[in-house]
Amino acid sequence: MKHARVAYRGAVRETIVVEDQRELLFADGQRAGFDDVVWLPPIEPGTIFALGLNYADHAKELKFTPPERPLVFLKGPNSLVGHNGDSPCPNDAHQMHFECELAAVIGRKGRRIRPAEAYEYVQGYTIANDYAIREYLENYYRPNLRVKNRDFCTPLGPWIVDATDISNPMELGLRSFVNGEMVQDGNTRDMIFGIPELIEYLSEFMTLQPGDLILTGTPHGVRFLQPGDEVVTEIDEIGRLANTIVREPEERKPELAPVIESTQ
């Protein structure tokens, strides 16, 4: 089953996706068409983990030696945006690129999880597009938050597919398209650290909790984007996640920024 979170007629609602009819089915029996809702990130996540250089071909492309242990970084929920959303490209950035990634949603609390049992802790899967802006990279705690934790620069969705509906999460084709042209074509089988190994690694030193999200890294394929580009990231058995690059608003003068008076 596929589960989405949408805004529909003034309310934020969780819904089941009836994909072949392009319809959403709400718990009260109401239905809505795909084009009648605003798609939100399908989960309000707890901790968001992301992987750098987790595909050998992508590491090579960026001229890095593949890491000996997972290169993990964290993101805040501010970074997420739903299907059909906009991601702002800063006006001085010329090296913004997409990263199509399989995202695993944790469904059970766990610590020191063995690889053989790791899949029991995964509730479902969705698609992430973990945009990066390469010229903002600095040589500390890389990739730094200015590269990877920008507002709305991590499209997620359109929905979560139950883990039981995915035949083999380590054998899924991933593709990205920019304005209809395929620019990335990989397979999750080429991950350096697969989902069981990532869950084992993280849960060795920290407790994973329901709602935690692991973005598992991206394969080969870098193309720099500009405002107006339509980017689609697609994963077999999950779906396709669409996003538009938009120009960031002209830099606001801070003294003009609206501040709502505190109600205290």
Add this chain to the structure above:
Amino acid sequence: MVGSCSCVPINGTVYGVALDVDDPFGAPSDLFTMPPYHRAPKTPVLFIKPRNTFLAHGGSALLPSGLQELEVSAALAVIFSRDTRCVSSQQIQAVIAGYTLALDLSEPGADFFRPPIREKCRDGFLPIGPAIVGGHELPSLDDLVIRLEIDGTEVASFSMNAERIGALIAEVSSFMTFRAGDVLLVSRTPLGPHAGVGSRISALAAGLGRLDCVLERDEEVVL
């Protein structure tokens, strides 16, 4: 105080600023000139302490076997009252709900090159509390001194600087939103002292009270 209980008084995303030593951009310390970096950061060096690290006042942080000591630093935790994006340093009072204390625990030896996930994100590695204190209940931030004690002996202290806090919030909020309830940890010591198993660690500040935690050995289940 907004209330004091042995619970974690925050539930947002916790961002921390590392290496925020005096004038880090104008007069880099030796750390910034050492290889392989050679160059001081141009923007604040940020990290995230995820929710599994939150630990209430009086709690125990567990060291895994093989780890004898932790690096400990005290921090002022700034809690946001509203979604905050693109604010100027002069506007921060309107976006801050209050303050509390935090202890940022790390495995020693992080190389600063990659995000310190394994080093800083173990369960219980962010004691925070004891309670949120509203800004109006504190004297000026510039008079605030945060002290770090290990087993009752002061090992570090730093004074806060309202201007610097304003500058950090302005800089970070230029590219990301702090949501209402999110936290920014501000510390003014580059590298913390070390403390071993059995140590009692405390952060203290006039008006914010005292935050304690004890370092204990993790009795690992043998698999």
